Structure formats: C-alpha cells, structure tokens
Amino acid sequence: MPLKDFKRLSSELRFNDKSTRAARRETDKLALRKEWVESLPMMYxxxxxxxxxxxxxxxxxxxxxxxxxxxxxxxxxxxxxxxxxxxxxxxxxxxxxxxxxxxxxxx
Structure with a gap:
C-alpha cells in the first residue's frame, strides 16, 4: 500500500464510540475501543x-x-x-x- 493511501486511511479511522464514551471513561482513562489492539495478535x-x-x-x-x-x-x-x-x-x-x-x- 502506498504511503499516501496509508496516511489517508489512518486519518479517517475512528475507534471511539461516542454513545458509550462517558461510561468507559469512568473506568478507562484512554476511553478508546480496544478491539483494534485486541485484534492485532489474531492477524499475525x-x-x-x-x-x-x-x-x-x-x-x-x-x-x-x-x-x-x-x-x-x-x-x-x-x-x-x-x-x-x-x-x-x-x-x-x-x-x-x-x-x-x-x-x-x-x-
């Protein structure tokens, strides 16, 4: 994948669900959806x-x-x-x- 395409896709990806952000922020300072990090070991x-x-x-x-x-x-x-x-x-x-x-x- 060309670097230009990677940068464009990376800037458009969002891993945060606004509807559950307040509840997650109470227990997690980062308050991001962790599905992406959890899926890394499954892909490689x-x-x-x-x-x-x-x-x-x-x-x-x-x-x-x-x-x-x-x-x-x-x-x-x-x-x-x-x-x-x-x-x-x-x-x-x-x-x-x-x-x-x-x-x-x-x-």
Whole structure:
C-alpha cells in the first residue's frame, strides 16, 4: 500500500464510540475501543524474535496522561509500549501508558 493511501486511511479511522464514551471513561482513562489492539495478535503470528519498543508519540493537546520526556525529540506526548516482530516490524501488541493506577505500584 502506498504511503499516501496509508496516511489517508489512518486519518479517517475512528475507534471511539461516542454513545458509550462517558461510561468507559469512568473506568478507562484512554476511553478508546480496544478491539483494534485486541485484534492485532489474531492477524499475525510473530517470529521467534520479538522486540519491546517504548516510544513517545508527539502530542501537545489536552490529555490527562500526557508525558514529558526531555531525552526524546518530541518532548511531550503519549508514551506507548509496542511488542513488535523483529524481522517485519509488525506490531503484535500495544499499550498506552495512562499513568500510575490509584493505590498500586508503578508499572
């Protein structure tokens, strides 16, 4: 798929259902539909070598779990961990860091 088509499709995809957003926000800070992340392992079987990558997705808007990382090129953004196949770089699983849960140990 050409990069131009991928960027256009990515900008048009929505994984958030407005009718259930308020109820989900009570228990989940991210409040996004998780079907996409849950379907990643069903679409691909990774090889023997899997890499866990931590990256900062640059974002300067209003967000309760925005992170500041001075060592990154984009200093403010969303911190994401991704388990990727080392050969193809396909994301097998992802997790957005939404902060330390109340009353628990840090991740």
């Amino acid at each position: 079987n990774p090889g023997l070598n899997v890499t866990v990558a931590e990256f900062l997705l640059g974002f300067r808007g209003h967000c309760l779990f925005k992170q500041y990382m001075p060592s990154k090129p984009a200093k403010y953004g969303l911190k994401i961990w991704a388990a990727c196949d080392a050969k193809s770089s396909y994301s097998y699983n992802m997790q957005v860091y939404t902060g330390k849960p109340a009353g628990t140990q840090p991740e």
